Each structure stands twice: as structure tokens, then as C-alpha cells.
Amino acid sequence: MTFFYGAIPNAGEQTDFSYEDFDNDIRAIFRYNYDVIYASDGSGVTQKVSSACEDLWGLKAEQMIGRSIYELEEKGVFKPSITRLVLETRQRVQSFQVTRTGRKLMVVGTPITDKDGRIIQIINLSRDISSEKSLQAEMESAKLLLEAYKHELDELRAKNLEQNQLIYASESMAGVTRMAMKVSGFDSTVLITGESGVGKDVLASFIHSSGKRKDKQFIKINCGAIPENLLESELFGYEKGAFTGAGKDGKPGLFELASRGTLFLDEIAELSLNMQVKLLRVLQDGMLLRVGGTKPIHVDVRVIAASNRNLEAAIENGNFRADLYYRLNVLPIRIPALRERPEDILPLTVFFLQRYNSLHGGKKSLNQEAMQQLQEYHWPGNIRELQNVVERLVVLSDKDLLTAADLPAHILAGSGDAGVSVKRILPLKEAVQSVERQLLKLALVKYGTTARAAAALGIDQSTVSRKLHK
Numbered sequence: 001m002t003f004f005y006g007a008i009p010n011a012g013e014q015t016d017f018s019y020e021d022f023d024n025d026i027r028a029i030f031r032y033n034y035d036v037i038y039a040s041d042g043s044g045v046t047q048k049v050s051s052a053c054e055d056l057w058g059l060k061a062e063q064m065i066g067r068s069i070y071e072l073e074e075k076g077v078f079k080p081s082i083t084r085l086v087l088e089t090r091q092r093v094q095s096f097q098v099t100r101t102g103r104k105l106m107v108v109g110t111p112i113t114d115k116d117g118r119i120i121q122i123i124n125l126s127r128d129i130s131s132e133k134s135l136q137a138e139m140e141s142a143k144l145l146l147e148a149y150k151h152e153l154d155e156l157r158a159k160n161l162e163q164n165q166l167i168y169a170s171e172s173m174a175g176v177t178r179m180a181m182k183v184s185g186f187d188s189t190v191l192i193t194g195e196s197g198v199g200k201d202v203l204a205s206f207i208h209s210s211g212k213r214k215d216k217q218f219i220k221i222n223c224g225a226i227p228e229n230l231l232e233s234e235l236f237g238y239e240k241g242a243f244t245g246a247g248k249d250g251k252p253g254l255f256e257l258a259s260r261g262t263l264f265l266d267e268i269a270e271l272s273l274n275m276q277v278k279l280l281r282v283l284q285d286g287m288l289l290r291v292g293g294t295k296p297i298h299v300d301v302r303v304i305a306a307s308n309r310n311l312e313a314a315i316e317n318g319n320f321r322a323d324l325y326y327r328l329n330v331l332p333i334r335i336p337a338l339r340e341r342p343e344d345i346l347p348l349t350v351f352f353l354q355r356y357n358s359l360h361g362g363k364k365s366l367n368q369e370a371m372q373q374l375q376e377y378h379w380p381g382n383i384r385e386l387q388n389v390v391e392r393l394v395v396l397s398d399k400d401l402l403t404a405a406d407l408p409a410h411i412l413a414g415s416g417d418a419g420v421s422v423k424r425i426l427p428l429k430e431a432v433q434s435v436e437r438q439l440l441k442l443a444l445v446k447y448g449t450t451a452r453a454a455a456a457l458g459i460d461q462s463t464v465s466r467k468l469h470k
Contacts, residue, residue, distance in 0.1 A: 036105070038124040040083045044069040047121070056128065058101045076100050082109035083122045089181065090119065097126070104129050166206055167351050170341035176203070176333060183331045184210035189283065191268075191328045192306040194335035197384030200306040201266060203335060208262040213302055216261030219254050224270030231275060236282070238291035255288055255299045262302045268328065269309040269320060280324045303328075338379040338386065345375045348383060352390035364394045369404045377411045404441065412442045440467060 036056060039048040045068055049061045057064070057077050064072065073081040078099050085093045086109040097105040105126045112121040166177055183190055184207045192200045201220060208218045226234055237253030254263060271279065282288045283303060287296040305328045314320035338344065349366065357364055366374070379385055389408060397406055404412065443453035443464075450468070454461040 036124075036126040036128075038083070038126065040069055040122045040124075042087075042119045042121065044081075044083055044087060044122075046072075056101060056103050056105065056126070057099050078105075082107045082124050085109065086111050086122050087119065089177075096129075165351075166202065167347050168341070168344045169347050170336075170343040172336050172341050173344060176335055177206075179333050180207050181210055183207060183333070185212065186331070187213075187302045188330045189302075189328055190304045190331045190333060191311075192304065192333050192335065193311070194306075194308065195337045195382055196308045197382030198335040198337060199383050200308075200335060201264065203333065204262075204264045204266075204304045204306060207304060208264075208302075211262075211302070213261050217258050218262045218264065219258040220264040220266060221254055222266045224267040228272050228275065231271075232278065233291045235275075236278070236288045236290055237293075239293040250290065253288070253290065255282060255301055256297065258299075258301045260300050262304060265303065265305045267307060268305040269307040269311060269314055273319075273321065276321045276324045280321065280327055283324075283327050338382045342375055345379070345386065346371060348386055349374055349390060352387050353394065356391045356394040360394055362394045363400045364397060364402055365400065366393075366402045367404075370402055370407060373404045373407055373411060405444075409442055413438060436467060440464065444468075 036050045036052050037048070038046070038050070038053075040046050046064050046066060049064050051061055053064060054060050057072075059077060064077075069081045069083040073079060073084060078097050080095065080097065082093055082095055082097060085095065090111060092111065093109045095107055095109075097107045099105065106129050107124050107126045109122055109124045111119045112123065114120050166173070166180075168174065168177070180203055190204075190207060192203055194200055204220070205218060208214060221234065223231065233251070233253065235253050235255060237251050237256055240250040265279075282299070286300070287298055289296060311320050311325050311329075315322050315325055338348075349371065353364060353366070356362065374386070374389075381388075389411065392408070393402055393406060399406075439457060440453070443456050444450070450464045451461050454464040457464065
């Protein structure tokens, strides 16, 4: 299932629509674009449901009104309950839902809050997509998700959708998000691990914005990007005259600037052993000394650290202090690599297409074959690489509907510079055919003609033509 999270108004925050206006918008959208409207109160008890519910869920409206969505989900009337997901995340959710009668629905669930930020109602708008031949048919040009996403932006007036957004379809990332939501309410240190490019900074920002410090500063520093002789003064600040070139009035460090907020220490493994000692002291005591200072300064900072390196191996190699590791590793969260969660490639691609189409004034989309190629690629650079590829396609392509031939050659090869990559067990004949197909596509894209492609592959031109025809 796919989730698109967007911000909801905070308690007391001014918005540009009233509850009555929103209810009118809901009715208008439902009338022209959706099959079913489903309303629940803030505890998940069904309040209102369209008459079409009997066809979709197998129950009449009067059999559903007054019943808890938790009970209905447990009995298999619908899975998953979009209302439950909204209540758990406190944000708008878009997901695919399967019903007891075998229907497939695309559902947008939106929380309605009062002036104190409490959820008082959840509105679900559903569209029956069961008549489609398959979900793959809807993937053609990614119209299904793009249109749904446009509805969220235009009709439901989403606020700050780009900020702190987690987009996924995999169960593994659903678990990561649940963990992030759980730890966001506490001040304990969080250690986020995962390969470069998986989105550790996005998750850190999400944790901050979901917690009680969300109205305070969120400050990020890459520990590997600042020379060691400057890092201490950046983190802890300095007193006037502390060193040559120091400002005459001194300067507070990032710990002080992030007071009562969150400090995100990215690439924590790049700290020198000397800096690790000083950081450990601040984490343990909540006190710091500016460079050149003698007076301890109390700081109230929630620390989130991240690393793409194996810190336990670094400890064994003597490059990382065990005591600092255990002080940081209070609430560990590992983000899996993108190749471990291929279900996330499609929704992320759609999201980046929407972002860069909007940014560059484009209308680009990908056909089914191109989407399939992206899903089969192993993405060594993770989400960052996918984001860069999509932006490149939007900027450089002269046509709106992009095909597999428009993708970079290393993606068509299926495994970058690694030659042949096997990610699952499959019949040998099928594997050989898959490799042949990828090599032929790559050779044609690179060399342009069957003759030159045949020469590069070391086979006859007639063989290339025959295999292409097949």
C-alpha cells in the first residue's frame, strides 16, 4: 500500500478554509470524482457512509454506522482501515484498500481537527478501481497516483507537502515510520543508520516535526564536512579572543542555537576520537564549555545522530568510542536500502516527477516499460540516485511521455557497473532471456543501429534482428 503524508494544521494555526467550506469541498469532489464517502468521529466510530457501501463492502449503511472501524477491519470488511492509519499518523493518508467483496479502492483519508489540534472527524473519499485490468494498467504514465496526488494538492488544499514527507509502499518502511512516530514523543537520543542516500536526514526531520519540540529549532550539521579544527567551535561555540580570528564578542555554537530544539549530527562516525570525548561529555552532563571559556553552559537539546558506516565495526577497529556508541544507540532506527524495498520505487518516482514537473514547468510521465526498468534496477545510490535520475529526465527530455529508451544506459543494463545482478531465484531459461533482453536494449540505446549493436555484442546482425523480433 502507498502512503503520501502531508502536513495538517497545528492547534490554533490559521488556515484558509473553514469546516463548512471543507465539507462543501468534500461533497463537490465526491460528486464528480469519487464513488464512496465515509466519515468517522475522532475515535474511529462510523458516522456516515454512502449507499454504495453495500456493493463495495458487503454491508448496508445502517449496518456500518455506529460501528468501530477497528471492529470492521478485524472482521475483514476492509483492509487496511484508512481511518486507523489517519488516527495513528495524525496526517492525511492515501492508500489502496481491498474489501471483503473483492473490490480494490483508492482511498484518501483526511483528518479534521478542532482549534486545539484534536482530531474530531476523519473523511475518507474512495474510488473503485476494480474494473481496471490490473494495477499495472494504471501505472501507464503513472496517471493514477499523479491524479490522486493532484487532488490532494488542489482540492484538499494540502499545506507544506514538501516538508518532512515520508513516501513509501513497503512494510519495512511502514515499520520505520511507526518507530519514528513512537520515538518522536521522547527526548532520548536516536541513532539512524543506513546506506548513503536512503533519507536519514528526512527521517530525522520527520521525528523532530512529529515531537513536542517541533516549534523549536531543527539544526543539521554534517560532521564529515567541517575540518576538525573548526568543528569544536561550530558545535560548542567560542569566547571572544579564544583564537586568532575569533569574533570580538564570541559566538554561540550549534548546541546553544538548538536549545530546546533538535540537533541532527549527520555522519557521526567521521568525528575524531578527541571530538567524540567532548561530545560524550555534553550528552551525559547536558553542559558544555565554549572554546576558550571557563563557565559551563547548560543546554537542553534533543540529539539525533546518523551514520552510513558500521559503528560496531568502527569500535573494533579503534575508530569509534564504545561509550559514545552506547550513549547514542538509545533508540536505534535502521533505514533499509532502496534495493531491499522495491515497492517504494514507484511512489518515489511519481513523487519526484510531480516535484520536478512543478519546479521546471514540465508535464513528463513514464510509460509502463520505463517504470518496470526503474523497479528492476538495484539503485546503489538509493533514493538520492533515483531523485537525480528523475530530475535529469524532466530537464533533458524533449517529450512528455518517457519510455525505457529515455532512461540512462546503466539503468537499462539493470545493474550499473556490476555486470549481471541476480536478486531472486528464477528458472535459468528465464534468467538468460532477461539478460539477453537487457543487453539488447542497452546496445541499441548506446549504438543506435542493429549492425553496430551486433558488433558490440559479438553476434551477427541477423541474430540481433531475430531476437528483437522475438
